[in-house]
Amino acid sequence: MFFQQLINGLMLGSTYSLIAMGYTLVLGVLQMLNIAHGDVFMFGAFLGLTFALLGIPLYWALLLAMLGAGIISILVERFCFRPLRKAHFLGPLLSTIAFGILLQNVGTQIWGSEPSRYPQTTEIAQFQLGPILISSIHIIILATSLFLMVAIDQLVKRTRLGRAMRATSENQTNASLLGVDIFWVFTFTFFASGALAGVAGVLTALVYLQITPFIGIRQGLIGMVAMVIGGLGNLRGAMIGGIMIGVMEVMNDAYLTAGYRDMIVFGLFFVFLIFKPEGLFGATSRES
Amino acid sequence: MLEIIDVSKNFGGLTALHHVNVQLPPQKIYGLIGPNGAGKTTLFNLITGLLPVSGGTIHFQGQALTSLHPHQITRLGIARTFQNIRLFPTMTVLENVLVAQNIHTRSGITSLFQLRAQADKKLREEAEALLQEMGLWPKRKEISSSLAYGEQRRLEIARALALEPTLLLLDEPAAGMNEAETEELLDRIQEIRSMGKTIFLIEHDMSVVMGICDYIIVLNFGKMIAQGTPDEIQANESVIEAYLGREER
Amino acid sequence: MSVYLEGVLALMGINILMALSVYAILTTDQLSLGNAGFMAIGAYTSAYLTVKSGVPLLPAILVGAIASSVMGLLVSIPVLRLKGIYLVMATLGFGEIVRTFFMNFEPTGGAYGFRGPSGATLPLIYGWVLVTIFFFWLLTRSRLGRSLDAVRDDPEVASTVGLHVTLLKIGAFGLGAFIAGVAGALYAHYMFYIESNNFNFLVSAMAILFVILGGMETFWGAVVGAIIFSILPEVLRFMKDWRLSLYGAVLVSMMIFRPSGILTRQMIRDLGERFEGIWRGAGSKDA
Numbered sequence: 001m002f003f004q005q006l007i008n009g010l011m012l013g014s015t016y017s018l019i020a021m022g023y024t025l026v027l028g029v030l031q032m033l034n035i036a037h038g039d040v041f042m043f044g045a046f047l048g049l050t051f052a053l054l055g056i057p058l059y060w061a062l063l064l065a066m067l068g069a070g071i072i073s074i075l076v077e078r079f080c081f082r083p084l085r086k087a088h089f090l091g092p093l094l095s096t097i098a099f100g101i102l103l104q105n106v107g108t109q110i111w112g113s114e115p116s117r118y119p120q121t122t123e124i125a126q127f128q129l130g131p132i133l134i135s136s137i138h139i140i141i142l143a144t145s146l147f148l149m150v151a152i153d154q155l156v157k158r159t160r161l162g163r164a165m166r167a168t169s170e171n172q173t174n175a176s177l178l179g180v181d182i183f184w185v186f187t188f189t190f191f192a193s194g195a196l197a198g199v200a201g202v203l204t205a206l207v208y209l210q211i212t213p214f215i216g217i218r219q220g221l222i223g224m225v226a227m228v229i230g231g232l233g234n235l236r237g238a239m240i241g242g243i244m245i246g247v248m249e250v251m252n253d254a255y256l257t258a259g260y261r262d263m264i265v266f267g268l269f270f271v272f273l274i275f276k277p278e279g280l281f282g283a284t285s286r287e288s
Numbered sequence: 289m290l291e292i293i294d295v296s297k298n299f300g301g302l303t304a305l306h307h308v309n310v311q312l313p314p315q316k317i318y319g320l321i322g323p324n325g326a327g328k329t330t331l332f333n334l335i336t337g338l339l340p341v342s343g344g345t346i347h348f349q350g351q352a353l354t355s356l357h358p359h360q361i362t363r364l365g366i367a368r369t370f371q372n373i374r375l376f377p378t379m380t381v382l383e384n385v386l387v388a389q390n391i392h393t394r395s396g397i398t399s400l401f402q403l404r405a406q407a408d409k410k411l412r413e414e415a416e417a418l419l420q421e422m423g424l425w426p427k428r429k430e431i432s433s434s435l436a437y438g439e440q441r442r443l444e445i446a447r448a449l450a451l452e453p454t455l456l457l458l459d460e461p462a463a464g465m466n467e468a469e470t471e472e473l474l475d476r477i478q479e480i481r482s483m484g485k486t487i488f489l490i491e492h493d494m495s496v497v498m499g500i501c502d503y504i505i506v507l508n509f510g511k512m513i514a515q516g517t518p519d520e521i522q523a524n525e526s527v528i529e530a531y532l533g534r535e536e537r
Numbered sequence: 538m539s540v541y542l543e544g545v546l547a548l549m550g551i552n553i554l555m556a557l558s559v560y561a562i563l564t565t566d567q568l569s570l571g572n573a574g575f576m577a578i579g580a581y582t583s584a585y586l587t588v589k590s591g592v593p594l595l596p597a598i599l600v601g602a603i604a605s606s607v608m609g610l611l612v613s614i615p616v617l618r619l620k621g622i623y624l625v626m627a628t629l630g631f632g633e634i635v636r637t638f639f640m641n642f643e644p645t646g647g648a649y650g651f652r653g654p655s656g657a658t659l660p661l662i663y664g665w666v667l668v669t670i671f672f673f674w675l676l677t678r679s680r681l682g683r684s685l686d687a688v689r690d691d692p693e694v695a696s697t698v699g700l701h702v703t704l705l706k707i708g709a710f711g712l713g714a715f716i717a718g719v720a721g722a723l724y725a726h727y728m729f730y731i732e733s734n735n736f737n738f739l740v741s742a743m744a745i746l747f748v749i750l751g752g753m754e755t756f757w758g759a760v761v762g763a764i765i766f767s768i769l770p771e772v773l774r775f776m777k778d779w780r781l782s783l784y785g786a787v788l789v790s791m792m793i794f795r796p797s798g799i800l801t802r803q804m805i806r807d808l809g810e811r812f813e814g815i816w817r818g819a820g821s822k823d824a
Contacts, residue, residue, distance in 0.1 A: 033622050083793045089621060090568055094749055095792040097742050102785020109782060217738055221633060228626065259648065263637035270630040274615045277623055336697055358696035368697060376690040378754075378802065379683070387683045391699035395680035400672070451699060 003132050005254045006247060011138050012207065013246020014145035018200035019223030020230065020238035021152060022193035028233035028284065029169040029189045031089070035096040036076050037197055038220015039103035042213060044069035044198025045205040046111055052119050062144070066198045072103070073194020077186055100216070107213035115210040141203045148199060149239050152192065156235060165189060169233075218262075225269040231279025240281065289314040289486060290335070290455060295344035297330055297510075304330045306510040307344070312503075314454070317481055318488045319501035323530060326507040328490045329371055332457050336368050337361045348455065363391055367453035369444040371460045371490070375432040381443055382428035385415045388450035415450060421476075422446045438469050449480070456480060458489040462496050474500050498522065506530070543659060547727050549767035550662035554720035555740070556747035556759035557669055561713035563753060565706045566689040567617075568625050570741050571632025572717045577736035578605040578635060579718025580725035581645045584654035587726065589644075594656045594726060598665075602718035609714025613707045632741050640733040650732030657726035665719055673756040685709065746788055752798030755805045762798065 019041055026034045047068040051061035080095035125136045156162040167175035168185045176182050204219060205211050226245050230237025245265060252261045272279065290312040297305040305327045312318055320328050333339040335346055337358040346353045353361050376384050389411045393399075419425040422442040427435065432443060441461060448456060458477075462470050470493070477487055477500055491497050497504060498518045506514040506521060508530045514521060521527055555572060562569045583601030586592040592600070616627045645651045676682040684705055687695040692702045725731045743766070751762025766784070773783070791798065 027622075033625070079789050079793070084796075087796065091792060091796060093568075093622075093625065094745065095789055098746060098749070098785050098788035098792065100785075101739070101742060101746070102782055102789065105781035105785060109779060221629070221738065224626065224629075232622075257641075259641045260637075263634060263641060266630050266633040266637060270627060270634055273619065273623055273627045273630060277619070338693060338697070357701075358693075359699050359701050362697055362699040370694070374691055374694045376687050376694070378690055379686055383683055383686070386680075387687045387695075387700075388698045390680050390684055393680070395684055397681065399680040400675040447698065 001131070001254075003130075005250050007132055007134060007138060009247030009250035010243060011141045011246070012250060013243035014142055014149075015200045015204045015207070015242075016219075016222055016226050016246050017239045017242025018145055018148060018196045018203075019219060020226035020242045021149065021235060022196040022200075023223055023227045024230075024233060024235055024238040025152075025165075025189050025193045025196075027227070028235070029165050030081065030085075030186060031169075032081060032085075032092050033096070033224075034076060034080075034190075034193070035093065035220070036080070036100035036103060037073075037096075037193065038216035038218075038223065039100040039107070040069050040073050040076070040194045040216070041197040041201045041204075041219055041223075042107060042211070042216030043072050043103060044194075044201030045211045045215065046107060046116070046201075046213070047198065048202035048205060049111075049116055049118055049211065058140070062199060062202050065202045066195045069198025069201065070191040070195035073190045073197070074187055075099075076194075077190035081190070082183075082186065100220075104213050104216065111213060113213060115212050118205045118209045118211065137206055141206065144199060144203060148196060152196070153235060153239075155192075161185075161188065222265060225265055228269060228272050228277075229279055231281040232277075232283040234279060234281050234284050237279055237281035241279070289349055290488070291347040292331070292335075293345050293347065295331070295334060295346060296342050297327070297334060297339065298342045304510050305334070305507075308507070308510075308512050310505055310512065310515065312486065312488065314486045315481065315484060316486060316502040317477060317500055318486070319497040319504040320488065320490045320507065321492070321494075321497055321504060322507035322513075325509075327510040328507055329459055331507070332368060332459055332490065335361075335457065336366060362451060362453075365452075365454035366457065367448040367451040367455075368457035369441075369448050369459055369461060371463070373437075373440050373444055375440060375443060375447070377431070377433040379432060380429050381424055381432055381435065382415065382419065384432050384443060384447050385418060385450045386411075388447045389415060391451060418446045418449055437464055441465070445476070453485065455486045455488065458487065460490055460492065462491055462493045470496060545767065545771060547657070547659055547662055549764060550659070550666045551720050551724050551727075552744070552747060552763040552767050553666050553760050554669060554716055554723070555744040556751070556763040557673065557756060558713045558715075558717035558720065559744045559748050560673075560753070560756050560759040561716055562709050563748065564685045564689060565709040566692070567706060567709070568745070569628040569710070569713060570625055570738070570745070571628040571630070571635070572713065572744055573736040573738065573740035574632035574635030575605045575609055575714040575717035576721035576724070576740065577639055577733070578608055578714075578721065580721030580731050580736070581639055581642075581651065582718075583722035584651055584725040584731060585645055587656070588651070588653040594661075598719060598722040598726075601722040602715045605718025605721070606711045606715035610707055610711040613710035617703065617706050617710070629738065629741075632736075632738060636733050636736050636738075639736070646732070648733070650730055651725075652730045654725040654731070655727075655729050657723050662723050662727070665723060669716060669719070670756075670760065677756065746784070749788060749798060750791060752800035754797055754802040755800055757805055758798050758800040761800055765799075 019037070022037055023034065026032055044065045048061050048065035051064050076096060076099055080099050081092045084091035084095060127134045156165060164175070164180045164185050167178065167180050168182050172182050222245060226241035227238050229244065230241030249261055249265070252264060277283065292308055292310040295305055295308045296303065308331065320331065322328055330339065334341050335353065337353060337356055341354050348364055348366060351364060376387065379387065392411065393407050416425060419428055422445065424439060424443055424446065427439065432440065435443065445461065462473055465473060474496065481487055501518060504516065504518060504521045505512060506527050513526045513530060514524045516524070555576065558572050558575065559569065579601040582604045583597040586597040586600060587594060612631055616624060619627055639645060640648055684700050687698065687700060688702050688705050696702045747762035747766050748759045749762070750765060751760065752758025
């Protein structure tokens, strides 16, 4: 039973990790909190739904949703960040709040505010591993998340683009003087962030099977909590933070009352911000 | 009156001030000079409580300042201006001065009801007098950030004076001023001293320093290398060494 | 007056109060993303008092607002040590903690919500709105208001002119919480039924949007922004559902092209002077 819950927790947690990583990328590279991120996640889920309803196989739907969400995220960069980046830091933040609400309303327009069911597009196979029941959904989610986590991690650590991102996060003027095209870095960072959110959206929809245009609010907030617990700007911290929260959520539902679950998560959020703002693994963002 | 006792300040690995010892009796004009980066503004920041000391203490009229908050230090009678002029940019000239008067009267929730009409009137008259002195009264309703540079400097001094301090710290008050303005500034500083106040100023303009200061303290690389009258300082070997050829005006 | 129109006006009044609660905290350059939490405390406390303890409405509203304010003061102490994004996220976290708390709190219905509070009429709501506006009007012209402006402009320099910056920030928080508490109490007693989801992050976010739209520089901006937001849906009925999307789009554009919002401080200053000139007649006593 315990290990079953653990697997479920890992699965849920890995979706949170993806969302958290998206927040972290933008916060780390651009020192900005993108409150519309959760709603980009929601759009990813719905795009996946739309493609699935068109009969497109899961893997392609996932890819397309990823691209679509990435593009929407670029819109956030263009409208909320780029024109305001020299102003008071609250500017982009407030703008993303407005953009998020815009996305929610557009989503409601397109897909309605009633829950939409996710269609079954792949056969669900189930494997028995000792006392644990693993379905192909588990595997898809875990595998996809793991792949993306490693990919982004390696991209940031080892590639030229990653170096450019890290240089930009240290000091935009210097990076620019060193030949980095910081505007391309901004665009890519937002794209990657959105892509991760988009994938997380589709995967989450596979878990819950029902989505509304307002799921981004909660999931986005949980992702933010994961980011804080892991350490602001710390990519690996975000990964682990997300998984920890997922496991904790599932354990809470299994062994305590489900009602308190969110309270514990947000309570932790608050406590960490006040007493351990650097998170468990250290904040690497220069945001004060 | 102001006692700086064995004060040191570190920023991480960088030592900005190193065991500085200075005693300043009241009602004189003191100058603080030294090459750029010597730690002069840092010393002001320590006195006014904007930064904590890393070692030593500072006493003002017998009271230890080092554990106090900036607003408490101001209420004891110390006011300052800033090297890069920090006014309240969205507030008018008059408001900048008025807000400094808040320490003289009740400015909490009760101030909403404007009960203290008499006290208010007196404060406004004082504010007007200050602004008239500085030649800023005609511009009292303009936003402070729209003023010319020299006017902003004068406003900052007016605001500091509105606090009715016993000790006035001026950080490079003559920076960016022409001959005429500097002359006026010197006259004003003399006036302030004749009101019974003590003035401690940081300056790079040697003609100002030598011309008006009764006593000068010289810092270099965070250490005090000399203190004395203008004549003594001008003859001092280590000062000449630290300065020669660099900061002549 | 039709029930429908009354409903619109009632909610508008509550929106104005929520916008002012955000503005109150913004006066010291802090952004609170959790005012829905303060609203909830005011709502549930006052509702419990009237429904379960038979307390009359007005005292119940006051107690609710005071409870909210006390919570605001308590929370602000640790939270105000934080800077920038951490402060914003902490207020967000607080709002969510309050919401999830009431979702579980049995004595006020838990997940089933709380049924029964009633008695808020349009005159009562607007009575509070007018009192609050009057309060802000007094504040703007007072020494305290000037202190708040200074803290917002440059807290470090404000401390060097003798202002107790931390106390002012805490006070601003308490004020914002109080106003949100009043809004919550009025909301509960108008709607007859409240549940925790009525006080979610979107509510906090919308209040902020009112202020952005109307103008962050003066309290009139918050009032105007809330009014526009509340009335526009009715005026734009013909646009049906796209009008909500329009808000978001308009606000994003505002942040780019006119971040100070509709009403700027200069506008209010000029209007104020013209008004005062008329008021005082020919006598040239300066402001």
